[in-house]
Amino acid sequence: MSEPIGPILVINGPNLDMLGTRQPEIYGSDTLEDVEALCRRTAEEQGVAVDFRQSDSEAEIMGWIKKARGTACGILINPAGFTSTSIAILDALLIFDGPIIEVHISPLFRRDEFRHLSYVSKAATAKIEGFGIAGYAFAITRLAELARRPA
Numbered sequence: 001m002s003e004p005i006g007p008i009l010v011i012n013g014p015n016l017d018m019l020g021t022r023q024p025e026i027y028g029s030d031t032l033e034d035v036e037a038l039c040r041r042t043a044e045e046q047g048v049a050v051d052f053r054q055s056d057s058e059a060e061i062m063g064w065i066k067k068a069r070g071t072a073c074g075i076l077i078n079p080a081g082f083t084s085t086s087i088a089i090l091d092a093l094l095i096f097d098g099p100i101i102e103v104h105i106s107p108l109f110r111r112d113e114f115r116h117l118s119y120v121s122k123a124a125t126a127k128i129e130g131f132g133i134a135g136y137a138f139a140i141t142r143l144a145e146l147a148r149r150p151a
Contacts, residue, residue, distance in 0.1 A: 005048050005147045006073040008140060010039050011061055012054035013080030019105075030133045039076075042137040046144035048073065058086055065092040073147035074099040076139045077120060083108070084117045093123035099146040101139040104129035 012032065015022060020031035036052045043050040051072065055061050061082070068075060075096060082089050083104070093100055102120045107130030121127050126142065128135040 005144070006071055007049040007051045008043060008143050008147075009064065009068045009072040009075045010036075010050050010052045010136070010140075011064060011075065011077045011079075012052075013061065013078060013082045014056040016078060016080050017054050017056075035133050035136055038133055039136050039140055042140040043144070046141055048140075048144045048147065050140065058082055058088060062088055062092040065089070065096055068098075069096055072096075072098065074101070074143035076101050076103055076136065076143060077124075078103045078105070078136075079118075079120045083120055085119070087119055090119040090123055093120060096123075099125040099143055101125060101143055102127040102129075103135045103139050105132055105135065106130060 012035070017032050019035065020029055032054060039050050039052055053064060061079075065075065075093070075098065077093070077100065079086065079089060079102070100123055102118065102124040104127075108118065118127070125146070128139055131138070
């Protein structure tokens, strides 16, 4: 049996608490509770815990990222509306010393031009977009794999 690894911090940005009712033609009918259940199920299969959070507050998200340094084995972040606006979240992510995977439910490259820019991508190890909530499961699996690699 392998050594236990620290939790994966899963951060969901603004308005993701409205999944399932907000623009289902873009985001689908899955709710944030469905996303959390998928993350927890996938994490359990991978032998890792998740710390699942959502906030509409940039400052709160930055605080979670900074506190994750040295405790979380990785970060999965769907920055949502902060994707193309938050240099502050980028700066907080640059402080984190582990892998970071950016996840988006919809394909940003097919959305409004202003959504194409992602500050978060500049700190991310990888980016997954356009796979619906399944992208979260892939990100959890990959983060668990990266966390198990010898340093």
